[in-house]
Amino acid sequence: MKVSEVDAIIFARLKNGDKDAYLAIxxxxxSPVYYFILKYVKIPDLAEDILxxxxxxxxxxxxxxxxxxxxxxxLYRISRNLVFKMxxxxxxxxxxxxxxxxxxxxxxxQITGDQVEWKEYSGLLEDAISLLPPQRQRVFKLCRLEGKTxxxxxxxxxxxxxxxxxxxxxAVKFIKEYFYKxxxxxxxxxxxxxxxx
Numbered sequence: 001m002k003v004s005e006v007d008a009i010i011f012a013r014l015k016n017g018d019k020d021a022y023l024a025i026x027x028x029x030x031s032p033v034y035y036f037i038l039k040y041v042k043i044p045d046l047a048e049d050i051l052x053x054x055x056x057x058x059x060x061x062x063x064x065x066x067x068x069x070x071x072x073x074x075l076y077r078i079s080r081n082l083v084f085k086m087x088x089x090x091x092x093x094x095x096x097x098x099x100x101x102x103x104x105x106x107x108x109x110q111i112t113g114d115q116v117e118w119k120e121y122s123g124l125l126e127d128a129i130s131l132l133p134p135q136r137q138r139v140f141k142l143c144r145l146e147g148k149t150x151x152x153x154x155x156x157x158x159x160x161x162x163x164x165x166x167x168x169x170x171a172v173k174f175i176k177e178y179f180y181k182x183x184x185x186x187x188x189x190x191x192x193x194x195x196x197x
Contacts, residue, residue, distance in 0.1 A: 004071065011070035014062050022062075025075075026055055033075050040083045043100065050086060054079040128178035132171055139167035140175075 010028075013021035033054060038047040057078050065074070090097050129137055135157070142153040143164070150164045157164070 007071040008067045011065055011074075012067035014058075015065045015067060017062065022055075022059060025058070029072055029075055030055070032072060033079055036076055037079050037083060040080070041086070046086070046100065050079060050082050053082050057082065124179070125175070128175045129171075131178070132174060136167045136171050139164055140171040143168055 010021050010024055014025060030051065034047055034051045037050045037054070038044065041047050041050065054075060058075065061078075090100050129140060132140060138157060139153055139159075142148045142156060143150065148156070150161050150168070153159070154161045154164045159167075
């Protein structure tokens with residue numbers, strides 16, 4: 001794949017150890033590479049770690065770069081390989097696995113209606129919500145999925161603000177526990193998402 005003349009020049013300078021070229025590549029590509037990684041891992045902190053590792057790896061292998069074919073595709077390849085390595089680590093490292101599951105659980109209960117774009121997780125979230133008592137379901141949906149305040153929800157349902165707050169605390173606790181209990185499904189979906197990209 002032929003790259004732009006600008007990329008060929010910048011990557012040639014990088015190959016020769018030019019730190020300014022390295023910084024230019026970082027400034028030019030860190031954002032698209034971050035979002036590329038985030039598509040796979042879904043967890044911002046984890047994506048940041050892999051992004052950092054991607055640019056470290058780029059510096060480590062700079063002398064092997066072929067400037068005429070290096071560019072954003074080269075960075076995508078490095079980051080994708082690092083994502084696969086991270087997934088292997090997650091499957092074997094209990095502490096890391098626990099951290100990832102906690103992060104996914106935390107993100108799942110923070111999702112609002114406009115953010116339910118995680119097809120892999122939204123089904124699991126819907127299952128968890130469906131297991132809540134009816135009133136708690138209504139409260140959770142109004143507050144988290146429709147973005148209503150506790151006060152607005154209380155007025156709509158004829159409840160006190162404290163009752164709404166209590167329902168939300170219990171709903172969030174239940175959903176997090178549900179995600180913990182279904183950790184293998186979550187990680188499986190995450191891995192399937194990576195393999196299907």
